[in-house]
Amino acid sequence: MSGVAIEPLGEDALLLRLDRRIDPAVNARVHALARRIEAARWPWVREVVPAYASLAVCLAQDACDDAGGIDATAEALRVLLAGGDDPDDARAAAAPPIEIPVCHAPAFAPDLDAVAAHAGLSTAEVIALHCAGDYRVAMTGFAPGFPYLLGLDPRLAMPRRGTPRTRVPAGSVAIGGAQTGIYPREGPGGWQLIGRTPVTLFDPHRDPPCLLSAGARVRFVAIDEDAFRAASGDRAP
Numbered sequence: 001m002s003g004v005a006i007e008p009l010g011e012d013a014l015l016l017r018l019d020r021r022i023d024p025a026v027n028a029r030v031h032a033l034a035r036r037i038e039a040a041r042w043p044w045v046r047e048v049v050p051a052y053a054s055l056a057v058c059l060a061q062d063a064c065d066d067a068g069g070i071d072a073t074a075e076a077l078r079v080l081l082a083g084g085d086d087p088d089d090a091r092a093a094a095a096p097p098i099e100i101p102v103c104h105a106p107a108f109a110p111d112l113d114a115v116a117a118h119a120g121l122s123t124a125e126v127i128a129l130h131c132a133g134d135y136r137v138a139m140t141g142f143a144p145g146f147p148y149l150l151g152l153d154p155r156l157a158m159p160r161r162g163t164p165r166t167r168v169p170a171g172s173v174a175i176g177g178a179q180t181g182i183y184p185r186e187g188p189g190g191w192q193l194i195g196r197t198p199v200t201l202f203d204p205h206r207d208p209p210c211l212l213s214a215g216a217r218v219r220f221v222a223i224d225e226d227a228f229r230a231a232s233g234d235r236a237p
Contacts, residue, residue, distance in 0.1 A: 004033070016033065036080060057073065098211070100173075101199065102196065108172070119155050130175075135219065140212070147218070157178040165189060168189040172196050175194060185202060
C-alpha cells in the first residue's frame with residue numbers, strides 16, 4: 001500500500017496519513033489498513049483508530065518506554081505497507097449491511113421539511129433516497145458510538161443548522177453537509193434531524209458497546225410510528 005505517511009502522534013501513538021480529504025475510496029483504504037494491522041496482532045499495539053483519511057496506531061506504555069519503541073513500530077508498519085493489498089479486503093468490503101429502522105414521523109423529524117425544500121424534493125422522495133443509500137461507517141467520534149456515514153445521495157446534502165440545538169434526542173438520524181449520522185445519546189447537535197431509530201447504538205454494558213464500528217456497512221429501513229413505539233418500549237418523543 002503506497003502513498004502512506006507515518007507521523008508521530010503525541011508520545012504514545014503514530015498517525016498513518018493516507019490523504020487529507022473525505023473520499024470513500026480513501027476511507028476504504030484506511031479500513032483495509034486497519035484490518036491488516038489488527039491481523040498482525042502485535043502485542044505492543046494497544047488500539048487502532050480509523051478516521052476519514054488517516055489511522056492512529058496507539059501503543060502500549062511499555063513499548064513507548066523502550067528506547068526506540070516508536071521507531072521500531074514505524075519500521076514494522078513500513079514493512080507491512082510494502083506487502084501490498086490484503087486479499088481478504090474484498091471479502092470484508094462485501095460484508096452484509098446492518099439494517100437500522102428509522103421513523104420519519106413529524107415528531108421525530110423536525111428538519112425533514114427543510115431538507116426537502118433545500119433539495120427541491122418532496123419529503124417522501126427524501127425518505128426514499130435516504131433509505132436507498134448503501135452507507136459505510138467512515139469513523140466514529142463526537143460522542144461514543146456516533147457513526148459518520150459516507151454514501152449520502154448528493155441531492156440530500158445540506159449545511160448544518162445555523163444555531164445548534166441544545167438537546168437532540170438519542171437515536172436521531174441526521175444530515176450534516178454531505179454526511180449522515182445517528183446521535184447515540186441525548187446531547188447538543190447542529191445536524192438536520194430527519195428521523196429517529198429505536199435502536200440503541202451505544203451501551204457501555206454491551207460487548208462491544210458500539211453497535212456500529214468503523215468500516216461497517218449500514219442501510220436505513222423506514223418504519224411507521226407504531227413499529228417505532230413497539231421497538232422502543234413506547235417511549236414518548
